[in-house]
Amino acid sequence: MEFNKTEYFTFLYWIRRLLLYSDYLFSFLGTSLNLLLLYLLIRIKNNEFLEYRRILFHTTISDIIFSPTIAFSALAMEPGKNYIFAWPTGVINYLPKYLRIVKGYSMNNFQYGTSILFIFIWNIIGFNFWIKAFTDVSLRDYHLAKKELPKEFFFDSYGNEMRVFIAKPLEFSGLLCVLHVLITLIFVLITVCFTYLAVLKTLKVKRSSMSKKSKLLHRQLSISMLLHTGISLFSVFLPIFLLLGCIIFQKKLYGIGHIFFYIFEYIPTFNALISIYFVTYCKKEFLKLIGKHKTNCHNKLIELFEMYAPKVGHSHINFNGRIADILVKAGHDVTFLTPKLSNIAFINGTKLAKIISVEPHPYVAEKFFETSALKNMWNLDENIINAFDLFSSMSNLMIISCEHLIDQKEITQQIVKEKYDVMIAEYFTTCPIGLADHYNVSSLIVTSAMTFNDIVYPLIGLNFPSSYVPGSFMPFKEKMTYKERVINTLQYVTLKYYLENILFKKYEELFLRKTKTKFNKIKNNFGAIFVNTVPWMDFPFPITPKVHFIGGSGVPEPKNISKEWDEILSLRKKNILLSFGSVAQAFKMPVSYKKGIIEMMKEMEDITFIWKYEKKSDTLPLEIPKNVFISNWVPQNDLLNDKRITIFITHGGLNSITEAVSRGKVTLTIPLFGDQIRNAQMVERLNISKVFNKYQLSNSKLLIDAINHLLNNIDVYSKNVHKQQSLMKNRPFTAEETIIKITEFIGKHGNLPEMDLYSSKMSSFIFYNLDIILPALFIFLFFIICTIRAIIYIFKHFYLFKKKTKVE
Structure with missing residues (x-):
């Protein structure tokens, strides 16, 4: 067909x-x-x-x-x-x-x-x-x-x-x-x-x-x-x-x-x-x-947060414990993981969260208070070498403590089994970032009980502005002399080199050996940074959207003072509270310092002094005057809330300074070591405090002059500190709101790599545009050289021509 x-x-x-x-x-x-x-x-x-x-x-x-x-x-x-x-x-x-x-x-x-x-x-x-x-x-x-x-x-x-x-x-x-x-x-x-x-x-x-x-x-x-x-x-x-x-x-x-x-x-x-x-x-x-989840975040949201807070000091524990309690009150299930660094009995920090406590590594417990900074803080010089020694000594102990924590198999299994959504950890060293990966926690928030830590700058892609921002351990203000800028820059460059070439490599080797984690790839893997300061009180410094100020979150609501303290404050018109914090114990200070303080108190007999001193009075070198009351513990926050306290003499810890500002108190700051030196300069520049050198404590006359300076200008200082107090009270978002909202946000959305600055991945050569500047400089110099040679050539040619003409 x-x-x-x-x-x-x-x-x-x-x-x-x-x-x-x-x-x-x-x-x-x-x-x-x-x-x-x-x-x-x-x-x-x-x-x-x-x-x-x-x-x-x-x-x-x-x-x-x-x-x-x-x-x-x-x-x-x-x-x-x-x-x-x-x-x-x-x-x-x-x-x-x-x-x-x-x-x-x-x-x-x-x-x-x-x-x-x-x-x-x-x-x-x-x-x-x-x-x-x-x-x-x-x-x-x-x-x-x-x-x-x-x-x-x-x-x-x-x-x-x-x-x-x-x-x-x-x-x-x-x-x-x-x-x-x-x-x-x-x-x-x-x-x-x-x-x-x-x-x-x-x-x-x-x-x-x-x-x-x-x-x-x-x-x-x-x-x-x-x-x-x-x-x-x-x-x-x-x-x-x-x-x-x-x-x-x-x-x-x-x-x-x-x-x-x-x-x-x-x-x-x-x-x-x-x-x-x-x-x-x-x-x-x-x-x-x-x-x-967002519509029910305050009552029905069940999320688990893990707090990692090494027991470095009472202020650090209190700061992180306060964050834990705020989140518990917001309806979250919080576990407070506290690896100890010594056998000394520290407070737990939290009243509401579940606690997992890890006993210290024997070597760390033995050496913790033997580090030069902690052992000799009353005599430690305020210089870059000692500041670096403090940081490196603590970092080495932290590495051992970090490995000790990783080796706690039962705790690791318990944490992994709970399937936490967020880990909140103090970035005292870089251990928490590796721990978050080790514990299979996908979201991480890091905290700083101090101000914005220098070690975080390179991780988030920021250049530390050493020309106008003093380092974490530097005794400078924002307006520095040439010498101070050299020291400040040298401090940061040394610290950065130590971080990138020594510390990070130690942690990378540790986590690669223990958990097969490539630490270098996750070292900046966090969603937010909680900083224990407020922008109007601290030195202004560059930040990224991941940085959140929660200064004042560790300040508890004041209570009424007891009858005993009320009677003491009623004895005289002026009252001064003297406390050097929990780590720097007053009984350990040199005898000459104690004599200078007692002699000052004796001379100023019209003022009542309340001195936090951890031993009995018979351990002091001189007899205690009648206007002095010694106690091994004082309700610092409650006393500062009382209007009868005139001046607060403090070591300059950030929590103590924040408490003083929150209660509207003028301070005499006597920094001992670490970030206290910077903190003292920070509040003095606001004219709400005066800095006093600890080495001059033996000179009672200088100490009297410093206190009299504050008393004679108390109206000016009080006006300034009340302004700071008002800013604290009327801030757009309270520290508690910031902690809750940001934590819930990170818990839902993860670490938000979209907010990471690309500069954190760039080399210094490209970051500073040296690949543009150097060729341009070379071309400019080449042009200058050519111009000079041309001028010389023309001059010689003209001069010789003119000379030849005259001869003819």
């Missing part, structure tokens, strides 16, 4: 014309949708979904490359009894995509390159097999095949007869083609299965450290991956299996070739649609979960 052109054009012409242009449609849709998917993947920032993003990223890139060439590599076949119209080499195109994913798990660059080369060679071999099979078919076979296969395969869309590829699968050349397809099929199946299992294994490990809300969405993403892979395999394998079945059982499937050809062409489009749907669906569900 002859082919009816009229019937062909009537029924199939427009369909065939449409299908002819479908090649371009499929290529366009596949490329466009995968580009859209690529845009959505780039916008995924949540760390918990980065592994899925990496996998989908590779498949999307492969489909973008594959889409424009889909019509030339698609799987087309039409089985007859003895002949097949076929071109099934398209199956090989799926191997590079899966090999690229596997490369991230178990293949190095050489293995991956070798695999891609093998695929290329294998594809060429298959191509030649099919060409051989096609050319072995005689003209007689071709006419016999036209009777077995649908006639539309032999005519173009205009009804003109065309020569097509025909193969005989039961002959040697055809069997080679079939064998090539089978081997390829097996290799593809093994590769895909291995890829999928490797991905699932990795994601299973990562899911153990994910937040609860993220885990709820991973099933949908896993389904997306399964469909993404399954549709591709189905579109490839089904035609091959049907082809083999028809060959074995000598069956014909008229017209089925068109169906499989266009299904195969549509694979990149299907993949993109599936992935786009699941990515957008999971994004919406993720936002719904966040919104649900």
Whole structure:
């Protein structure tokens, strides 16, 4: 029966014309949708979904490359009894995509390159097999095949007869083609299965450290991956299996070739649609979960926060304990982890949180108070060497304590089992960042019981402005002399070098050895920084959006003083409170200092002195005057709240200064060591305090002069301190609100890498634009040199010419 052109054009012409242009449609849709998917993947920032993003990223890139060439590599076949119209080499195109994913798990660059080369060679071999099979078919076979296969395969869309590829699968050349397809099929199946299992294994490990809300969405993403892979395999394998079945059982499937050809062409489009749907669906569900928690954050939100607070001193414990209590009152479940550094009985710091206490390492307990700074703080010189010695000595003990904490397997298991959402830890050293990763806590907030710590600047990508911001242990104000700026800069450069080249490497070695964590990659992985200061009282310094001021959060509400203290304050019109804090115990000061203080008190008999002194009065070198009351403990905050206290003599600890400002008290600051030296300068510049050198405590006359200076100018000092007190009371957001809101925000959204300054990843050479400045300077100098030489040349030429003219 002859082919009816009229019937062909009537029924199939427009369909065939449409299908002819479908090649371009499929290529366009596949490329466009995968580009859209690529845009959505780039916008995924949540760390918990980065592994899925990496996998989908590779498949999307492969489909973008594959889409424009889909019509030339698609799987087309039409089985007859003895002949097949076929071109099934398209199956090989799926191997590079899966090999690229596997490369991230178990293949190095050489293995991956070798695999891609093998695929290329294998594809060429298959191509030649099919060409051989096609050319072995005689003209007689071709006419016999036209009777077995649908006639539309032999005519173009205009009804003109065309020569097509025909193969005989039961002959040697055809069997080679079939064998090539089978081997390829097996290799593809093994590769895909291995890829999928490797991905699932990795994601299973990562899911153990994910937040609860993220885990709820991973099933949908896993389904997306399964469909993404399954549709591709189905579109490839089904035609091959049907082809083999028809060959074995000598069956014909008229017209089925068109169906499989266009299904195969549509694979990149299907993949993109599936992935786009699941990515957008999971994004919406993720936002719904966040919104649900946000509306109930004060009463129904159940989140777990872990506080890490080494017992360095009472002020540090109180500061972090206060944060814990604020969060407990806000309805959160808080565990207070307190690794001890000594066997001395410290306070717990928190009244409401659960406590996990860790006994100190024997060596740390022995050496903690033997460090030169803590042992000799009354005689320690205020210089850069001693400041660095204090920091390095404490850092070395902290490293041992950090390792000791990691070795507490039971505590680690307990913390990991609880699945905390946020860890809040004091950044006294860098241990908390590694601990957060060790405990599988995805979000971290670091605190500073002091002012903004110098060691944080390079981690958050800021340059420490040593020209106008004094270092944490420097006795300078913001307006420094040349010598002071040199010392301040030298202090920071030395500290930065120690951090980056010694301390960080020690922690990196520790965590790599103990937990296999690459510390260098997570050293700035935190979501917020709580600083125990307020911006109007501290020296102004540059910050990032991750820095939050919570100064005053550690100041408890004052209570009414007891009858005993009330009677003492009523004895005289003026009262002075003298306290050097908890670490710097007054009984340990040199005898000459004690004599100077007592002689000063004796001379100023019209003032009542309340002195926090940890021993009995008989341990003092002189007899105590009648206007002096000694106690080993005083209700400092409650006394400062009393209007009868005129002056507060303090060591300059940040909590003591904040308490004094909150209660509107003028201070005489006698800094001993550490950040107290800077704190003293900080409040003196506001004209609310006067700094007194500790080495002059033996000189009672100088001490009397300093106190009289404050008393004679008490109106001026009181006015200034009351201004600071008003700022504390009327701040836009209280410290408690900041702590609660920021902690809940980080608990819901993670560490927010979007807010990290890129400068934290830059080298100093690029950060300071030296790659721009140096070439420009070179060009400028070159221009100056050329100009000078030109002037010299012109001058010499003119001078010699003029001289020659005169001679003539």
